[in-house]
Amino acid sequence: NAGVTQTPKFRVLKTGQSMTLLCAQDMNHEYMYWYRQDPGMGLRLIHYSVGEGTTAKGEVPDGYNVSRLKKQNFLLGLESAAPSQTSVYFCAIHSLREAEETQYFGPGTRLLVL
Amino acid sequence: DQQVKQNSPSLSVQEGRISILNCDYTNSMFDYFLWYKKYPAEGPTFLISISSIKDKNEDGRFTVFLNKSAKHLSLHIVPSQPGDSAVYFCAASNQGGSEKLVFGKGTKLTVNP
Numbered sequence: 201n202a203g204v205t206q207t208p209k210f211r212v213l214k215t216g217q218s219m220t221l222l223c224a225q226d227m228n229h230e231y232m233y234w235y236r237q238d239p240g241m242g243l244r245l246i247h248y249s250v251g252e253g254t255t256a257k258g259e260v261p262d263g264y265n266v267s268r269l270k271k272q273n274f275l276l277g278l279e280s281a282a283p284s285q286t287s288v289y290f291c292a293i294h295s296l297r298e299a300e301e302t303q304y305f306g307p308g309t310r311l312l313v314l
Numbered sequence: 315d316q317q318v319k320q321n322s323p324s325l326s327v328q329e330g331r332i333s334i335l336n337c338d339y340t341n342s343m344f345d346y347f348l349w350y351k352k353y354p355a356e357g358p359t360f361l362i363s364i365s366s367i368k369d370k371n372e373d374g375r376f377t378v379f380l381n382k383s384a385k386h387l388s389l390h391i392v393p394s395q396p397g398d399s400a401v402y403f404c405a406a407s408n409q410g411g412s413e414k415l416v417f418g419k420g421t422k423l424t425v426n427p
Binding site: 240 | 348350359405
């Protein structure tokens with residue numbers, strides 16, 4: 201969707217393990233976002249970036265770190281995974297397209313922490 | 315404190331009839347509103363948006379109505395089709411655009427053939 205890809209699609213971790221989720225865009229968008237979606241909770245913003253080299257905290261940043269070393273990529277890291285981080289993670293970019301301003305989402309990464 | 319509320323977790327409608335999904339917000343500074351549709355195992359997809367300077371925006375079968383005094387917006391789908399069955403999220407922003415969004419919890423719409 202809008203050239204946003206996420207890697208991996210699915211992952212199982214044990215408590216305490218670390219991993220990095222990759223979001224990549226094939227256009228030149230400045231703003232990128234990481235959300236998590238949990239049943240009955242909607243989409244909650246974890247971290248976001250307004251440009252290369254910048255990051256900022258969202259609504260639920262604890263337990264996560266992010267980096268935006270290249271404009272095309274936004275990485276979400278879990279240093280020590282916990283079962284509470286079992287969720288579906290979505291990356292998004294902000295776009296103004298055909299006079300419609302919105303966020304476009306990637307296909308998601310499903311993470312299970314045992 | 316939930317700033318964007320979708321009070322109906324689910325809605326069931328017959329094919330061909332109207333679907334009305336509702337959304338309430340508490341932050342009077344919100345000035346841009348969006349609706350997203352989400353199918354299982356896919357990312358949310360943008361449906362329609364409305365700026366606070368308007369009270370209605372229409373795109374094909376989808377119409378969004380905004381009542382600023384009531385802090386309420388609704389999405390109307392006419393006629394409803396089975397392919398419309400999905401979870402619908404309402405989102406709002408106070409920056410005039412969609413750079414920073416607050417989402418509701420979603421309403422699951424089921425359109426029965």
